[in-house]
Every structure is written in C-alpha cells, then in structure tokens.
Amino acid sequence: MNKLIMAIKTNLRHSFIYKVLCFSLMCLLFSSIKLKSQTIPIPTIDSVTVASNNQVLMAWHVEHDVSITRFVIYRKTAQDFAYIAIDTVSASSPHIYIDKNVDPINENWLYTIASMSSTDSLSGMSLPHSFITFDFGDFHLCQQEVDLSWSSYVGATNIRYSTICISNGIDIDNRNHENNNHGSTSVIRGESHLIAVRATWDEGSSTSAFRPYTADTINISKNSSISIIDNSSKVFNVEVKNGIYRDVDSAVLYTYRNNLNTPHNRISVKPDLSGAAKFTVKSTKEIYFFKPAIIDICGTEYDNSLAVESILLKHSDTGDDIILQWSSVNSVSGLNYKLFKDDGQVELIESFTSGNTYRYNIESDAGGAEKICFYIHATNDTLSIFSNVVCITLLDDLLWPNAFVPDGDGINDTFGPVVARFYPETFTMTIYDKQGATLFITHSVDRKWNGMYNASLVPKGAYIWQAEYTISGRKVKKKGIVNVIY
Numbered sequence: 001m002n003k004l005i006m007a008i009k010t011n012l013r014h015s016f017i018y019k020v021l022c023f024s025l026m027c028l029l030f031s032s033i034k035l036k037s038q039t040i041p042i043p044t045i046d047s048v049t050v051a052s053n054n055q056v057l058m059a060w061h062v063e064h065d066v067s068i069t070r071f072v073i074y075r076k077t078a079q080d081f082a083y084i085a086i087d088t089v090s091a092s093s094p095h096i097y098i099d100k101n102v103d104p105i106n107e108n109w110l111y112t113i114a115s116m117s118s119t120d121s122l123s124g125m126s127l128p129h130s131f132i133t134f135d136f137g138d139f140h141l142c143q144q145e146v147d148l149s150w151s152s153y154v155g156a157t158n159i160r161y162s163t164i165c166i167s168n169g170i171d172i173d174n175r176n177h178e179n180n181n182h183g184s185t186s187v188i189r190g191e192s193h194l195i196a197v198r199a200t201w202d203e204g205s206s207t208s209a210f211r212p213y214t215a216d217t218i219n220i221s222k223n224s225s226i227s228i229i230d231n232s233s234k235v236f237n238v239e240v241k242n243g244i245y246r247d248v249d250s251a252v253l254y255t256y257r258n259n260l261n262t263p264h265n266r267i268s269v270k271p272d273l274s275g276a277a278k279f280t281v282k283s284t285k286e287i288y289f290f291k292p293a294i295i296d297i298c299g300t301e302y303d304n305s306l307a308v309e310s311i312l313l314k315h316s317d318t319g320d321d322i323i324l325q326w327s328s329v330n331s332v333s334g335l336n337y338k339l340f341k342d343d344g345q346v347e348l349i350e351s352f353t354s355g356n357t358y359r360y361n362i363e364s365d366a367g368g369a370e371k372i373c374f375y376i377h378a379t380n381d382t383l384s385i386f387s388n389v390v391c392i393t394l395l396d397d398l399l400w401p402n403a404f405v406p407d408g409d410g411i412n413d414t415f416g417p418v419v420a421r422f423y424p425e426t427f428t429m430t431i432y433d434k435q436g437a438t439l440f441i442t443h444s445v446d447r448k449w450n451g452m453y454n455a456s457l458v459p460k461g462a463y464i465w466q467a468e469y470t471i472s473g474r475k476v477k478k479k480g481i482v483n484v485i486y
Helices: 002-013 016-037
Strands: 044-050 056-061 068-077 084-090 096-099 109-117 134-136 145-150 160-167 170-176 182-186 192-201 204-207 211-214 225-230 235-241 248-257 265-269 276-282 288-296 313-317 321-326 336-342 346-352 357-361 371-379 384-386 390-393 426-432 438-442 461-471 474-484
Touching: 044 109, 056 109, 068 096, 084 096, 096 109, 134 211, 145 192, 160 182, 170 182, 225 288, 235 248, 235 288, 248 276, 265 276, 276 288, 313 371, 313 390, 321 371, 346 357
Parallel strands: 044 204, 225 384
Antiparallel strands: 044 056, 056 096, 068 084, 068 109, 134 145, 145 182, 160 170, 160 192, 192 204, 192 211, 225 235, 235 276, 248 265, 248 288, 313 321, 321 357, 336 346, 336 371, 371 384, 371 390, 426 438, 426 461, 461 474
C-alpha cells in the first residue's frame, strides 16, 4: 500500500497538473516582484536635444515620489542588443542630463531613464528617445536651396519636422516639412550657414546639431569697368575689364545717346581669357554713354558698374585759326586731356586738366601738309578715352598748273609751281616725255620750263613732271601731267 502511494506521488509530480501548479507559483512570485518595482514612478523623457556645443541634452519629468533619490541613464545604438547604464544623476529638479561623450552629427543614440529609490530599487525604463541626425544633398551652383535628409525621431508620435537655417546671425529660413524625412532650405551662395532639423510633437520638441554649411558661390567680380572708349576710327571700340573669373557667361554693354534716360542698344559678347570684353558700336556725331554689366552662368545680371560718356570733338574754321571744342567726361574725375595733331606725324599740342576749347593757328603749321587732323585723348590710371577725329583740308604750299602755252607772248609761257604759302628749302623738278627721257631739270621754283629741249620747242602734247622738295623740314614728293599747247 505504501509503495502504491509513493508511485502515485511520483507520477503526479511528473504529470501535467504538477507542471501547471509549478508554473502558477512562479508567475505569482514574479508578479509580486514586478508589482513591487512598479511602485517607483517611471520617468517620461520630454526631449533629447543637441546643445550649441554639440553635447546631447536630455530633459524628463516624473511623478513626485520621496523615495526617488537618483535616476539611471541608459543608452544604446540601434544596432545594439541591450541598453547600457552610462551614468546616474541626483533627483533634484530640473531633471536634465548632458551626454558629453557622443558625436551627435555622425552618431545616432537611443536614450532611456529609470528611477532609483533609496533602497536601490529600480523602476521600469522610460520609453526610448533619440535625437536627429541629417545629411546634406548635392548643391548645384545655380540652386537657391540645399536638399536635406534626416533620421526619424524616436520616442514621440505625430511628429512634425522643420528646418532651420541661420546666416550671419539671422534666421533666413524656417520651413515646415510636416512628417517627411527630407526637405530643403534656402541658402545664400558663398555665405556661411548653420543648419539644423527640429522635431516637434504635442508635448515637446527636439533639435539636431547645428551643422555648418557654405554654399558654393559664383566666382566672378560683379563690378565691371570700362577701360577703353576709342572713337578714332568712325566706330566706337569699347573695352570692358572684369578679371579672370570662372563663372562669367557674358559681358553686356548698354549704349545711351546724349543722356542716360533710355538705353539705345544692348550688346552681349563673351569675354576673352584675360577677362576683357570688346565691343564695336556704330558711331554718330553725338555723345554716347556706355554702361557695362556682367551675366553669370546662372543668368543673373550684375549692372553695378559706372556709366562713362564718350568725348565729342568739334571744330570751326575762322580763316587763319581753327577753334577746337570738346565735351568733358563728367562721370569720371581726375582725367588728363591731351590734344593731338596728326598731319602724317602725330604731335602733342597741349595737355589740359580743365577747359574744353583750344585755338589753333593754321599759319603756325609746318608746310607741305594737305590736311591736319585733331583728336583728344583723356586718361587716368584705369581709363583711356579717344575722341572722334576731325580733319581740316589745307591749301597746297605749291600749286601746279596742268597746261602752258610756250608761244612767247609773255602769258603762261612757262611751266612750274606757284608758291601759295611757304617756299621750299630744297627743290627739284624733272620733266619727262612719254618714253621716259629727261627733258628738263631745275632746282629752283623760280626757274621754270619753257618747253624747249635741245634748243627746239617740244611737240605739243602731254608731258610728265615729278617734283621732290622740302618745306619746313617736311619732305614732299609729287608728280603729274602738264600739257604743252600752241
């Protein structure tokens, strides 16, 4: 009988009922432990924010409980299996903790917190919270915005994201991106920015690290300048300077007639490798104003440059004198004006820093010139302006008849030049027939050809003359045809 009872007990110990009873006892034990630990309030994390010094700042709240003396801070990466306790802090308010041992730009951590009682009992862990990390997208030179993508914030619901962009201490863009994990923010080309992403939910907010960002810039000089205005060849040749910059698309020249009210024309050219842009503009007898501009490769035009006017030179003839008058360049100070004469040889007449009138005496000009031309050249350190050229036709110093009658009546019996202005210092005149034979040579304007050759009067017809002479130091060569008539 005893053996039977022992056998029944052994079988009962291994039976299903026995296992159920043991499992129930264990559950009751763990349940009592859990109920005991949950008497300590569990903290609630309000935010995980990256501070200005790139340290992670956590803030939380917890129900008031005098038994709470400390909080235990845990963290882990998304790839880790379990949280690791990294620190404890006192229970004094406000409830915050700064994690100084992470890289919040390149790392992404999850944080949770537990309450600790005076008996070293721990509450359960709070819901985990993360902070935001983000990356910059590609920035193209002609964009006004930079693209961003960011990690989702863990620990809250109904999260809304926004981007913050600060330049030179000014918030230039604060844009709402709803619940997306990507977006964009405005940037200023060439300026330094601080950019962050903020997560907002009903109970709080969290901000990522502020990351520096400098948007690539258009590498040009926005100010171009006119270096040459040359109206000496019946057109305006205008050169605009703008240094060697990689992102210039074209240079523009606006032309105005007589005033700057309305542009007369707009010309666009490609600058050369030195940064100079050369324009050709049809000229009229008016004052032109020229205003340059630069267009970058994104199509933005910069017209920050100074408009410069041309110099218009005029003249009037009073007989023995020529009155020369020219316009001043009022838009540019410090110009030195020089008056040049060109009668085959360029000669500086006079320099001016003020005034715009000059009287030129024709009789003072060297002999032998058929015409005299004048122009003004105004310069400073960076600008060169040539006026239009005005020319005055002069009487020949020697006048040459085209026929004579060697009949001995004392009228037009000889051939030679008539002195109109100046006597030559040296003179040679030679007469040839059609076959090139020399018929007559003289070295004086007063000794003329009487139509004779070898003591006989030449046949009537055309003969060739050639003269070489010097007047006021100028060498002159002339030739022509004279007809012998009788």
